[in-house]
Amino acid sequence: MYRINRSSNSIQRLEEKSFSGLGFREREHLQEWIAKQPGVLGEDLLIIQKEFSGFNDTQERLDLLALDKQGALVIIENKLDDSGRDVTWQALKYASYCSRLSKSNIANIYQQYLDRSQPGTKAEDLLSEFFDNQDFADITLNKGVTQRIMLIAANFRKEVTSTVLWLLNFKVRLHCFRATPYAMGDELFLNVEQIIPTQDTEEYMIGMAEKAQDDIEDQVEQKHRHVIRREFWGRIIEAMNATPSSLYQSISPGDSSWIGAGSGVGGIGLHFVATRQYGRAELYIDRPDKAENEYIFEQFMARREEIENVFGGVLEWEPLEGRKACRIKAETPGNIFDREQWESMIQFMVDSMYRLELAVKGPLREIWTARRSQLAPGVVGE
Known part of the structure; x- marks a missing residue:
């Protein structure tokens, strides 16, 4: 990545860094940045909970829980410098847990989040606003198997990318984002890039996944x-x-x-x-x-x-x-x-x-x- 210098009509290379080398932590920093600016993931998302642990008989916590403009739940998992080997399995578990959440469950989860971050704000009001001022009663949330997964890391292991690409063939709605910190002197920069599926081929890959699934269903x-x-x-x-x-x-x-x-x-x-x-x-x-x-x-x-x-x-x-x-x-x-x-x-x-x-x-x-x-x-x- 380069910085443009107008005065000298030149570009200056930014130095690629690691999160750990800069002293950043997954929960305290990357998670907070995304929570405050979810648009960095390329679309309008509404963060409704952090460190969500509302699963029966388990102490597991997902990093961020969001809604997209179609009312689908989005499970967001952050892994700093390395994705680890088990992030796909972890995220799939969370997606399965979240598939059971009803509309009222989601409103209550969001209200709990707002009670901590914006006391006095009503979840139903902000949900209505996010969904283009629809009446809350008319909003559909978490319908069927519409849950989505977003994985964020500086580097993804091959076993993760291979699994993600395979899962796409089965219409699992899964995105991988590479988050890279850069430095120039005392200035720090963050680049977040969607790598799977790449944005310019996403529609094509979705079409191929649908065809692959249709072929499988047809064979059965x-x-x-x-x-x-x-x-x-x-x-x-x-x-x-x-x-x-x-x-x-x-x-x-x-x-x-x-x-x-x-x-x-x-x-x-x-x-x-x-x-x-x-x-x-x-x-x-x-x-x-x-x-x-x-x-x-x-x-x-x-x-x-x-x-x-x-x-x-x-x-x-x-x-x-x-x-x-x-x-x-x-x-x-x-x-x-x-x-x-x-x-x-x-x-x-x-x-x-x-x-x-x-x-x-x-x-x-x-x-x-x-x-x-x-x-x-x-x-x-x-």
Whole structure:
């Protein structure tokens, strides 16, 4: 750090010092400076307590307790020249303790602080003023897991910075500030710099942390979905094999949203599909050529009345505009992830598949025999 000398149009290097070398102490000096000027941490903070020890069954004390403009509690820990190894664990404990504080608890804590520092001042009045003159009744404090942690030290050990960076991936709201004293003659200076996350990358790091957490949650959810689907498809296959149909006898449960069995014609399958919105049985026509799929679908459509009579009900006929495939389906509302709906979904899907197989088996054989005769000599078509 340098001091600008206007008269000589030059800069003069300030001498970096240590707090201990200057005779400063953590509680008597650094803590007091921050308490009197919390804006040094880069935002508007309201200090509501020093040396807070209002935790059940423990004598531990956190250095400073504050509120930010969003009503979140901010745990501030000061460590002078060295962060120590355990500051993150210590601060996390304090944050967990403070997560239980209610709005009235916070007002009482602040009032106790004011009774010592500003006798006669009411906590609710200063809280209202800090929150842009809102009525105290309308102010929300310490909602959910909004607690924040600020660590201040001249030097941070690698095990601390590594832990902090890792915790950021889990949306723990944690900041590290490097506090450095400087001297020039008898003049002393203090520089407080946010180093994790750096101010110019904070928004990016928060975004990355949110993405990382979303990815973790998605992995957990995906694993859960896979387990549920395998169990559901196992039940479906068991129920299907209890019918006279042999369609699914060689099929194993999967973890996708569908399972399928062949119809005897390549690219045309009899599939079960189940999602959060529906369960269905379908004939899915998905050969490599779109025009051929449309031709086969049209041949089925020409025999729609016959097929639905054998099926014993109305089917949904979908040419799937804009896609290569076509399908014929029977569908019911349902949610595969709600086990209470499984019995009705499985009954509908298995019954529909059994009847759909009977209804399309003959027409498919005849349609495909006619189609093969149209193919060039030597082309198998399967």
